[in-house]
Amino acid sequence: QLVVAIGNPLGFESTVTAGVVSALGRSIRSVSGRTIEDVIQTDAALNPGNSGGPLVSSNGQVIGINTAIINGAQGICFAVASNTAQFVLSEIIRHGYVRRAYIGVAGQTAPVPRRHAVLAGVENKMGALLMQIEPDSPAARASLLPGDVVIRLDGVEINGVDDLIRALDHSRIDRTLSMDVLRLGRLRAIEIHPVGRKPAKQ
Incomplete structure (x- = not known):
């Protein structure tokens, strides 16, 4: 599926990059050591400043939130799935944190x-x-x-x-x-x- 990543990479506002969904259901480890589940792998180019921006499908649906890259790799970028982001947001609104x-x-x-x-x-x-x-x-x-x-x-x-x-x-x-x-x-x-x-x- 074709996707578009929107963000402000390296301070360049409203930059758009395009790619495809490379894989679904990936798990990555955050800087703090926590595992982030069910992330989308894409080859739409991401750089510092893209984090927090939307990953959008070709028909305009937000399917993820741009999150991470692997330094030194070519075209291996990750976005938190929109369903996960919606769940986290609802937990923060209701409880102030994600309950575990x-x-x-x-x-x-x-x-x-x-x-x-x-x-x-x-x-x-x-x-x-x-x-x-x-x-x-x-x-x-x-x-x-x-x-x-x-x-x-x-x-x-x-x-x-x-x-x-x-x-x-x-x-x-x-x-x-x-x-x-x-x-x-x-x-x-x-x-x-x-x-x-x-x-x-x-």
Whole structure:
């Protein structure tokens, strides 16, 4: 699909560049380390100053918000999908921030040892390894421990930290969820009750 990017690259006001939608459903990592989901990849040229401008389809519909480029690459640019932008805007208007379900853990993506997967009867090759549990958090109250590997949450397969973050969206705030974890190679079913928490100011 043909698209047009509009913005003020390098201070040149009202500049228009054209290209095509190269791919949909990409994930990129922001400067802060957060994953941005469901972005549009395009080869419409973007430069500093394009960010925040619209990515428009050939029939005049705004389909995304120009967001990022990969330095040194040719024609690899990204725009946040308009549906995501509308959701974020509505959350900010209603609550002042985007709500996320909070459980109080720090973790990293880690491989699931094959023998543990076979013993537990799971197919995960990767999971979310919990490194730290915050005191008096939902995770602490659910008796999660450092070293536990989360492989499923609320019926969603977890193959890493990004999957866990993605699963903890606003729809799971103040709900009791089932969580499957591997602890010392054994599968354990745990109930956890995520809460909503206002993000800390940067």
